[in-house]
Structure formats: structure tokens, C-alpha cells
Amino acid sequence: MAVDAVQGTLDELGTPLREVTFVVFDLETTGGSAAEHAITEIGAVKVRGGEVVGEFATLVDPGGPIPPFISVLTGITDAMVLAAPPFSQVLPSFLEFAKGAALVAHNAPFDMSFIRAACATGGYPPPANPIVDTADLARRVLTRDETPNCKLGTLARLFRSTTEPCHRALADAKATVDVLHGLIARVGSLGVHTLEELRSFARTPTPEQQRKRHLAEGVPSAPGVYVFEDTRGEALYIGKSSNLRNRVRSYFTASETRSRIREMVGIAERVRTIVCATGLEAEIRELRMIGSTKPRYNKRSRFPERAVWLKLTNEPFPRLSIVREVKDDGATYLGPFGSSRAADDARTAMHEALPLRQCTERLSSRIRRSACTLAELGRCGAPCEGRESEDAYARHVRGAKKAMEHDSEAVFSALEARMRRLSTEQRYEEAAVDRDRLAVYIRTAARMQRLRSLTAISQMVAASPAFDGGWDIHVIRYGRLAAAGVMPRGAHPTPYVDALVATAETVTPGPGPTPAASAEETECVLRWLDSPGVRLVQVDGTWSVPAYGAGRLRDRIERAYQGLHPHQPREGRPLR
Structure with a gap:
């Protein structure tokens, strides 16, 4: 029986990307909650077929003072928004600008939450525009080998954006345009040519994934560790799961979208499993095996030996030193840190509260040398010149040990007072640097004190x-x-x-x-x-953390890093 061919409608075919009008926009706000914070700036760029066809940008009166550290991050001050319109007056113009277009934002749920809240307040229906989130799309398309994260600044560098994101709305929107075009080029090679395909993009299993499905046969449904191995038995990738069978099978389906892992599956010739008694045992075994074998397709936990420590040396006039090894030498240690830079930040924070010497020479009561500038500034008692005895210097050492092991209040108070002074002087950038150093110190001290509660x-x-x-x-x-x-x-x-x-x-x-x-x-x-x-x-013993330890201050630090646009770096968020 003959069957008449039927041509699909345009709706069925989808809207070709070259014909889609995108409005790429960005907001700057006073915080991260649409219910509690306000918009200070909006910027948008209208593009079609790869060409810019319009721009929209204005500062916005948030209806209240802008927090000082937000001003540090964005450069937007109370004086700048004094004559700006409230967002209730801006919203109708923006909705008209975006009419008939697909809305694009980096971490779109954040920006759209403010737009929807403003629509609800102003009595407008929420935008029905299609939404494209470049952050989510990047996570689907890019691998860890290509980019360490999907922040806007990182992606702008990856795709060689002509505009550098700077936490101003229009500049960030322009950078997002370049990121969008870069991502569209990537997915185009994977057969994505319509807006509908772009929004629902998901890769299909590769031929190698389909061909290797037999490797999951016989894997038990139990907690444990799985090891993908090549022809020589070398570990390519190690993972753990509470159900080995389900987890291993997922590597051969469309749900596995990481190109790095898909490449690994193509090389793998067998999957070895180690059944564990409990989920915790599986998690610990995975960590130990990754650290000992260092599989090339694992990115996490491969080099535990690279941890960095801050050491209060054991000598007549101790100092804070950055080391990579903990020794049984009677010294006091703080850590581990993820990098030498982080350890140096914590050391600088402690030096603000404690006048420990910062020179590197070994000193004693018999060794003398000329004092440095720190002594003249009152930041060091100059034991090198004999101005401070071992007994007098020992007070600073006891304070340092206390700050590292038991009580972080002295360091916190000293940095907090300095930040207040810098903010009063409108030296916001310096205050932000001090805040971030304090955050590194508090987080690490809290972590170490919690670890020691168990390791003791x-x-x-x-x-x-x-x-x-x-x-x-x-x-x-x-x-x-x-x-x-x-x-x-x-x-x-x-x-x-x-x-x-x-x-x-x-x-x-x-x-x-x-x-x-x-x-x-x-x-x-x-x-x-x-x-x-x-x-x-x-x-056997007592399980407790110090009552006045860093843990009680950590919540204040974490609150300082909440409430701003998710693509803004943690380094710029305020301490409250």
C-alpha cells in the first residue's frame, strides 16, 4: 500500500539558529535574593545571525544604599544611581526590547528570578520568552580539560571574547554574547541547528559507548569501587557507588556527556570491581586507590601529598613558614591548604594580629642582625637586634599557637577592625583583599580543628x-x-x-x-x-571541638560569600 509523504511543519522542524533573535542580558544587584535585594544595573545586547542589532543599558535606583563591598566589586556607587530610574520604570522598556526574542543569561535562573519578581510587583505577566542559560550549556558541552570551571570570565577567555567581564551589566552581556556564539559553534558540529535542539541539547551515546556495553555485564548490584582498565591492566578511571551495576552501566548511555569520560570508555578494555561492606568503605577505598595509582582520567584527589601547611617553627624565635611536609619536630601546624598562595594568605592574616618576625634567618639570643622596616612600623619587636627577649617573644608564640589550634578571635578581630578602617577611608579593594585572607584562615582553622577532634x-x-x-x-x-x-x-x-x-x-x-x-x-x-x-x-577519649575555635566564626565568613550573582568570584563578596 502506498503512503503519501507529508512535509513537516516549521514548528516540527524547529527554528534555525541563524533566524533566532537573542537578547543576551545581565543584571547587577545588591544581593542574591530577588525577595530581599534590588537591581542596580541592567545591560542587554540583541543579536541575530551573529550580528548585533541593538543594545539596552541603564543604571537602576535600588531604593536603598548599596553595600560597600558591592560597590568594590561592581564600581557602582550610591552617587551613580542617585538620578537613575527605579526598575519599575525600566522594566516595560526592557520587556519591549526583548519581545519575540530568546532570552540568554549566564546562570539564567538568577537573573530571571529578579525579572519575574519585578514583573509580579509591577503587575506584568512573567516573560514567556524561551530561556537559554550559557552556564548550563557550557557544562554540557565543555570538559574539565578545556576549562576548570564555567564562570563567565573563564569562558570569555576560552572563547577569546572581545569584551572582558568586569561586573558591569552591559560589558558582561557583551562577553556573554561571545560565549553564546562560541557554544553554538561547538554544538553545531554535534548536529544542533535549531533553538529547540539548543535548549534540549543532550549527546547520544557514541559508537564506542554502545560497543563497550558488554563491559558492564556481570557487575554486582552492591556498594564498592570500580576501575576502568586498559589492555595492559593500567587503571584509567576509578569511581565508587552504592550500586556498582547501575553506576557502571550509566557510562554506556546518553546520560554520560563528559567528552573526557567518553574518550576513556573508548580506551577501556575491562571494568574491575571491588565489593565493599558499606558505602563509607567504598568512598574511602576510592580515595586511597586514586591517591596511590593516580589514574589519568581522574581529576580529583590524585595528589594528596601536595597539601601545603603553615608551620610555626620550633626555634628560639619561631616564625610562620610554608611547608609541604609535616614532621615530628615539635612545631605547630595549620592546614592543609590547597596551594602555597592560600597558605600565604592565612599567614598574612595572622601577621596582622600577631607581631611575629617575618624574616627567614634562624635567630637566637647570640645571633644578631639589623632590624627591617617592620620593626620601625611597630609590626615586629625586632628580636634580631635584641630589642625583644625570648621570654617576651614567647607571648607572641603562645598567641600564634592559640590562634592555630584553639581560639581564632584575635585574628578575626584584628582583620575586622582593619577592614572597617579601610572601608571608612573608601579603600574598598584593600578591604576586600583582607577579607579574603581572613576567610582562608578561618575556613582552614575550622577545618583543621574539626579534623583534630577525630584524629585525636x-x-x-x-x-x-x-x-x-x-x-x-x-x-x-x-x-x-x-x-x-x-x-x-x-x-x-x-x-x-x-x-x-x-x-x-x-x-x-x-x-x-x-x-x-x-x-x-x-x-x-x-x-x-x-x-x-x-x-x-x-x-576512647573525648570527641569535641574548641568552644572558641574557628568553627563559630565560619558562619559569619560564609554569610559574607552569599547573596551575589553566581558568576561573580567569591573573592569579591562582603563580610557581614
Whole structure:
């Protein structure tokens, strides 16, 4: 029987990207919540077929003072918006400018939340325009090998934007235009040619993924670690899952969109699995195996040995030194830090509160040298010239140890007072730098104090409810997972706990805050201990954190980094 051919409608075919009008826009705001904060600037660029056909930009009166640190970040001050219109007057013009176009923004949910809130307040219907989020599209298209993150500034450099993002609305919108065009070029080579395809972009499995599906056969449905290996048995990629079968099978479906991992699947010849008793054991095994074998397709946790520490040296006149190794030398350590720069930021923050010497020479009461400028500025007692004795200098050393291990208030107060003074003098950039240094110090001190609360305990046994009604039991020694097991439902706990303790790994602690495991491993254990339903069975010692430690100040720091546009760097957010 003959069947008449039917030509598809334009709606079925979709709208070709070359015919789509895009309005790429950006907002600057006083904070991150549309319910609590206001818009200070809007900028938009209308493009069609790769050509700019219009621009829209204006400052906006937010109806209240702009926080000083927002002014530091954006350059928009109260004086600049004094004569600007409120957004209620700007909104109708913007909606008319965007009529019939697809709206584009970098991290669109943030910008659209302000637009929708303004529409609701002004009695306008929310925009029905198609929305394209360049941040989300970039995460789907680009790999970690191409870009470390999907921030606007990073993508603008990747696609060689002619405009550098600077936290001004129109400039950021222009940079987003270049990013959009770069992303469209990428997806065009993958068969995406319409607006509808762009918005629903998802890759299909590659032929290699489909051909390698047999590698998932026989993988058990249990918690554990999986290792993709090449023909020589070399580990290409290591991962963990609470259900090995489901996780491994996902690598051969369209849900796996990372080009780096798709490349790995094409090389892999086998998948080796290691079944674990519990999910925590699988997580810890994954960390240890990645750190020891360093598979080339893993990007995380490959080099735990590269951690950086801040050391208060053990000498007659101690100083703060950045080191890569913790030794059993009687020194005090703070860390670990992710980089030497972060450690230097924390050291600078401590120097603001503590007049420790900053020279690198080894000093004693018999060794003398000329004092530096810091002594003249009152930032150092000049023990090098004998102006400060060992006993007098020891007061600063005790303060430094206290700030590193127990009480961060002195450093926090000193930096906070300096930031207030700089802000009063309108030296906002310097205040922001000090704030970021303080944040590094507080976060690291809080993390280390939390780690030490567990690594100081010679043995802890804890249990959490399992899905089948039994209990997952773990033995932790000096912050290291020493044993994991499962107790069946209804069984008496004592024999299982005793057997697990008797067969647990013998752990001999080394020096420093993390004496038996990496900081990342101990943090995994701490996250599990904080999870719902966990019960402590046995604790040899006391599990506690310092009452006046950095943890109580960390919330104030984190609040300072909330509430701004998500594509703005954390370095520019205010301390409140």
C-alpha cells in the first residue's frame, strides 16, 4: 500500500539558529535574593545571525544604599544611581526590547528570578520568552580539560571574547554574547541547528559507548569501587557507588556527556570491581586507590601529598613558614591548604594580629642582625637586634599557637577592625583583599580543628542503620577507617563489634593534625558521623571541638560569600 509523504511543519522542524533573535542580558544587584535585594544595573545586547542589532543599558535606583563591598566589586556607587530610574520604570522598556526574542543569561535562573519578581510587583505577566542559560550549556558541552570551571570570565577567555567581564551589566552581556556564539559553534558540529535542539541539547551515546556495553555485564548490584582498565591492566578511571551495576552501566548511555569520560570508555578494555561492606568503605577505598595509582582520567584527589601547611617553627624565635611536609619536630601546624598562595594568605592574616618576625634567618639570643622596616612600623619587636627577649617573644608564640589550634578571635578581630578602617577611608579593594585572607584562615582553622577532634581519638566505633534493617559498623582509629562491616537485622551487636575491632587495621599515628590518613579521608568519616541515624558505640577519649575555635566564626565568613550573582568570584563578596 502506498503512503503519501507529508512535509513537516516549521514548528516540527524547529527554528534555525541563524533566524533566532537573542537578547543576551545581565543584571547587577545588591544581593542574591530577588525577595530581599534590588537591581542596580541592567545591560542587554540583541543579536541575530551573529550580528548585533541593538543594545539596552541603564543604571537602576535600588531604593536603598548599596553595600560597600558591592560597590568594590561592581564600581557602582550610591552617587551613580542617585538620578537613575527605579526598575519599575525600566522594566516595560526592557520587556519591549526583548519581545519575540530568546532570552540568554549566564546562570539564567538568577537573573530571571529578579525579572519575574519585578514583573509580579509591577503587575506584568512573567516573560514567556524561551530561556537559554550559557552556564548550563557550557557544562554540557565543555570538559574539565578545556576549562576548570564555567564562570563567565573563564569562558570569555576560552572563547577569546572581545569584551572582558568586569561586573558591569552591559560589558558582561557583551562577553556573554561571545560565549553564546562560541557554544553554538561547538554544538553545531554535534548536529544542533535549531533553538529547540539548543535548549534540549543532550549527546547520544557514541559508537564506542554502545560497543563497550558488554563491559558492564556481570557487575554486582552492591556498594564498592570500580576501575576502568586498559589492555595492559593500567587503571584509567576509578569511581565508587552504592550500586556498582547501575553506576557502571550509566557510562554506556546518553546520560554520560563528559567528552573526557567518553574518550576513556573508548580506551577501556575491562571494568574491575571491588565489593565493599558499606558505602563509607567504598568512598574511602576510592580515595586511597586514586591517591596511590593516580589514574589519568581522574581529576580529583590524585595528589594528596601536595597539601601545603603553615608551620610555626620550633626555634628560639619561631616564625610562620610554608611547608609541604609535616614532621615530628615539635612545631605547630595549620592546614592543609590547597596551594602555597592560600597558605600565604592565612599567614598574612595572622601577621596582622600577631607581631611575629617575618624574616627567614634562624635567630637566637647570640645571633644578631639589623632590624627591617617592620620593626620601625611597630609590626615586629625586632628580636634580631635584641630589642625583644625570648621570654617576651614567647607571648607572641603562645598567641600564634592559640590562634592555630584553639581560639581564632584575635585574628578575626584584628582583620575586622582593619577592614572597617579601610572601608571608612573608601579603600574598598584593600578591604576586600583582607577579607579574603581572613576567610582562608578561618575556613582552614575550622577545618583543621574539626579534623583534630577525630584524629585525636585512638579508637571510635560507630554504627548507622542499613537499608535492610541491619547496621553498618565502622572502626575508626586516629581519623582513619580501620574496619567496616554489616550486622544483620535482629542480631546481638556485641559479637559483631568485638570481631570487627579484633580484625581492624592496626594504625600507628604520625605527627601533625592528620596523623594516620589524608584530610580528605577523615572528612569523609566526619560526614558519615554527621549523617542521620549514626550511633556511637565506643569512644576512647573525648570527641569535641574548641568552644572558641574557628568553627563559630565560619558562619559569619560564609554569610559574607552569599547573596551575589553566581558568576561573580567569591573573592569579591562582603563580610557581614
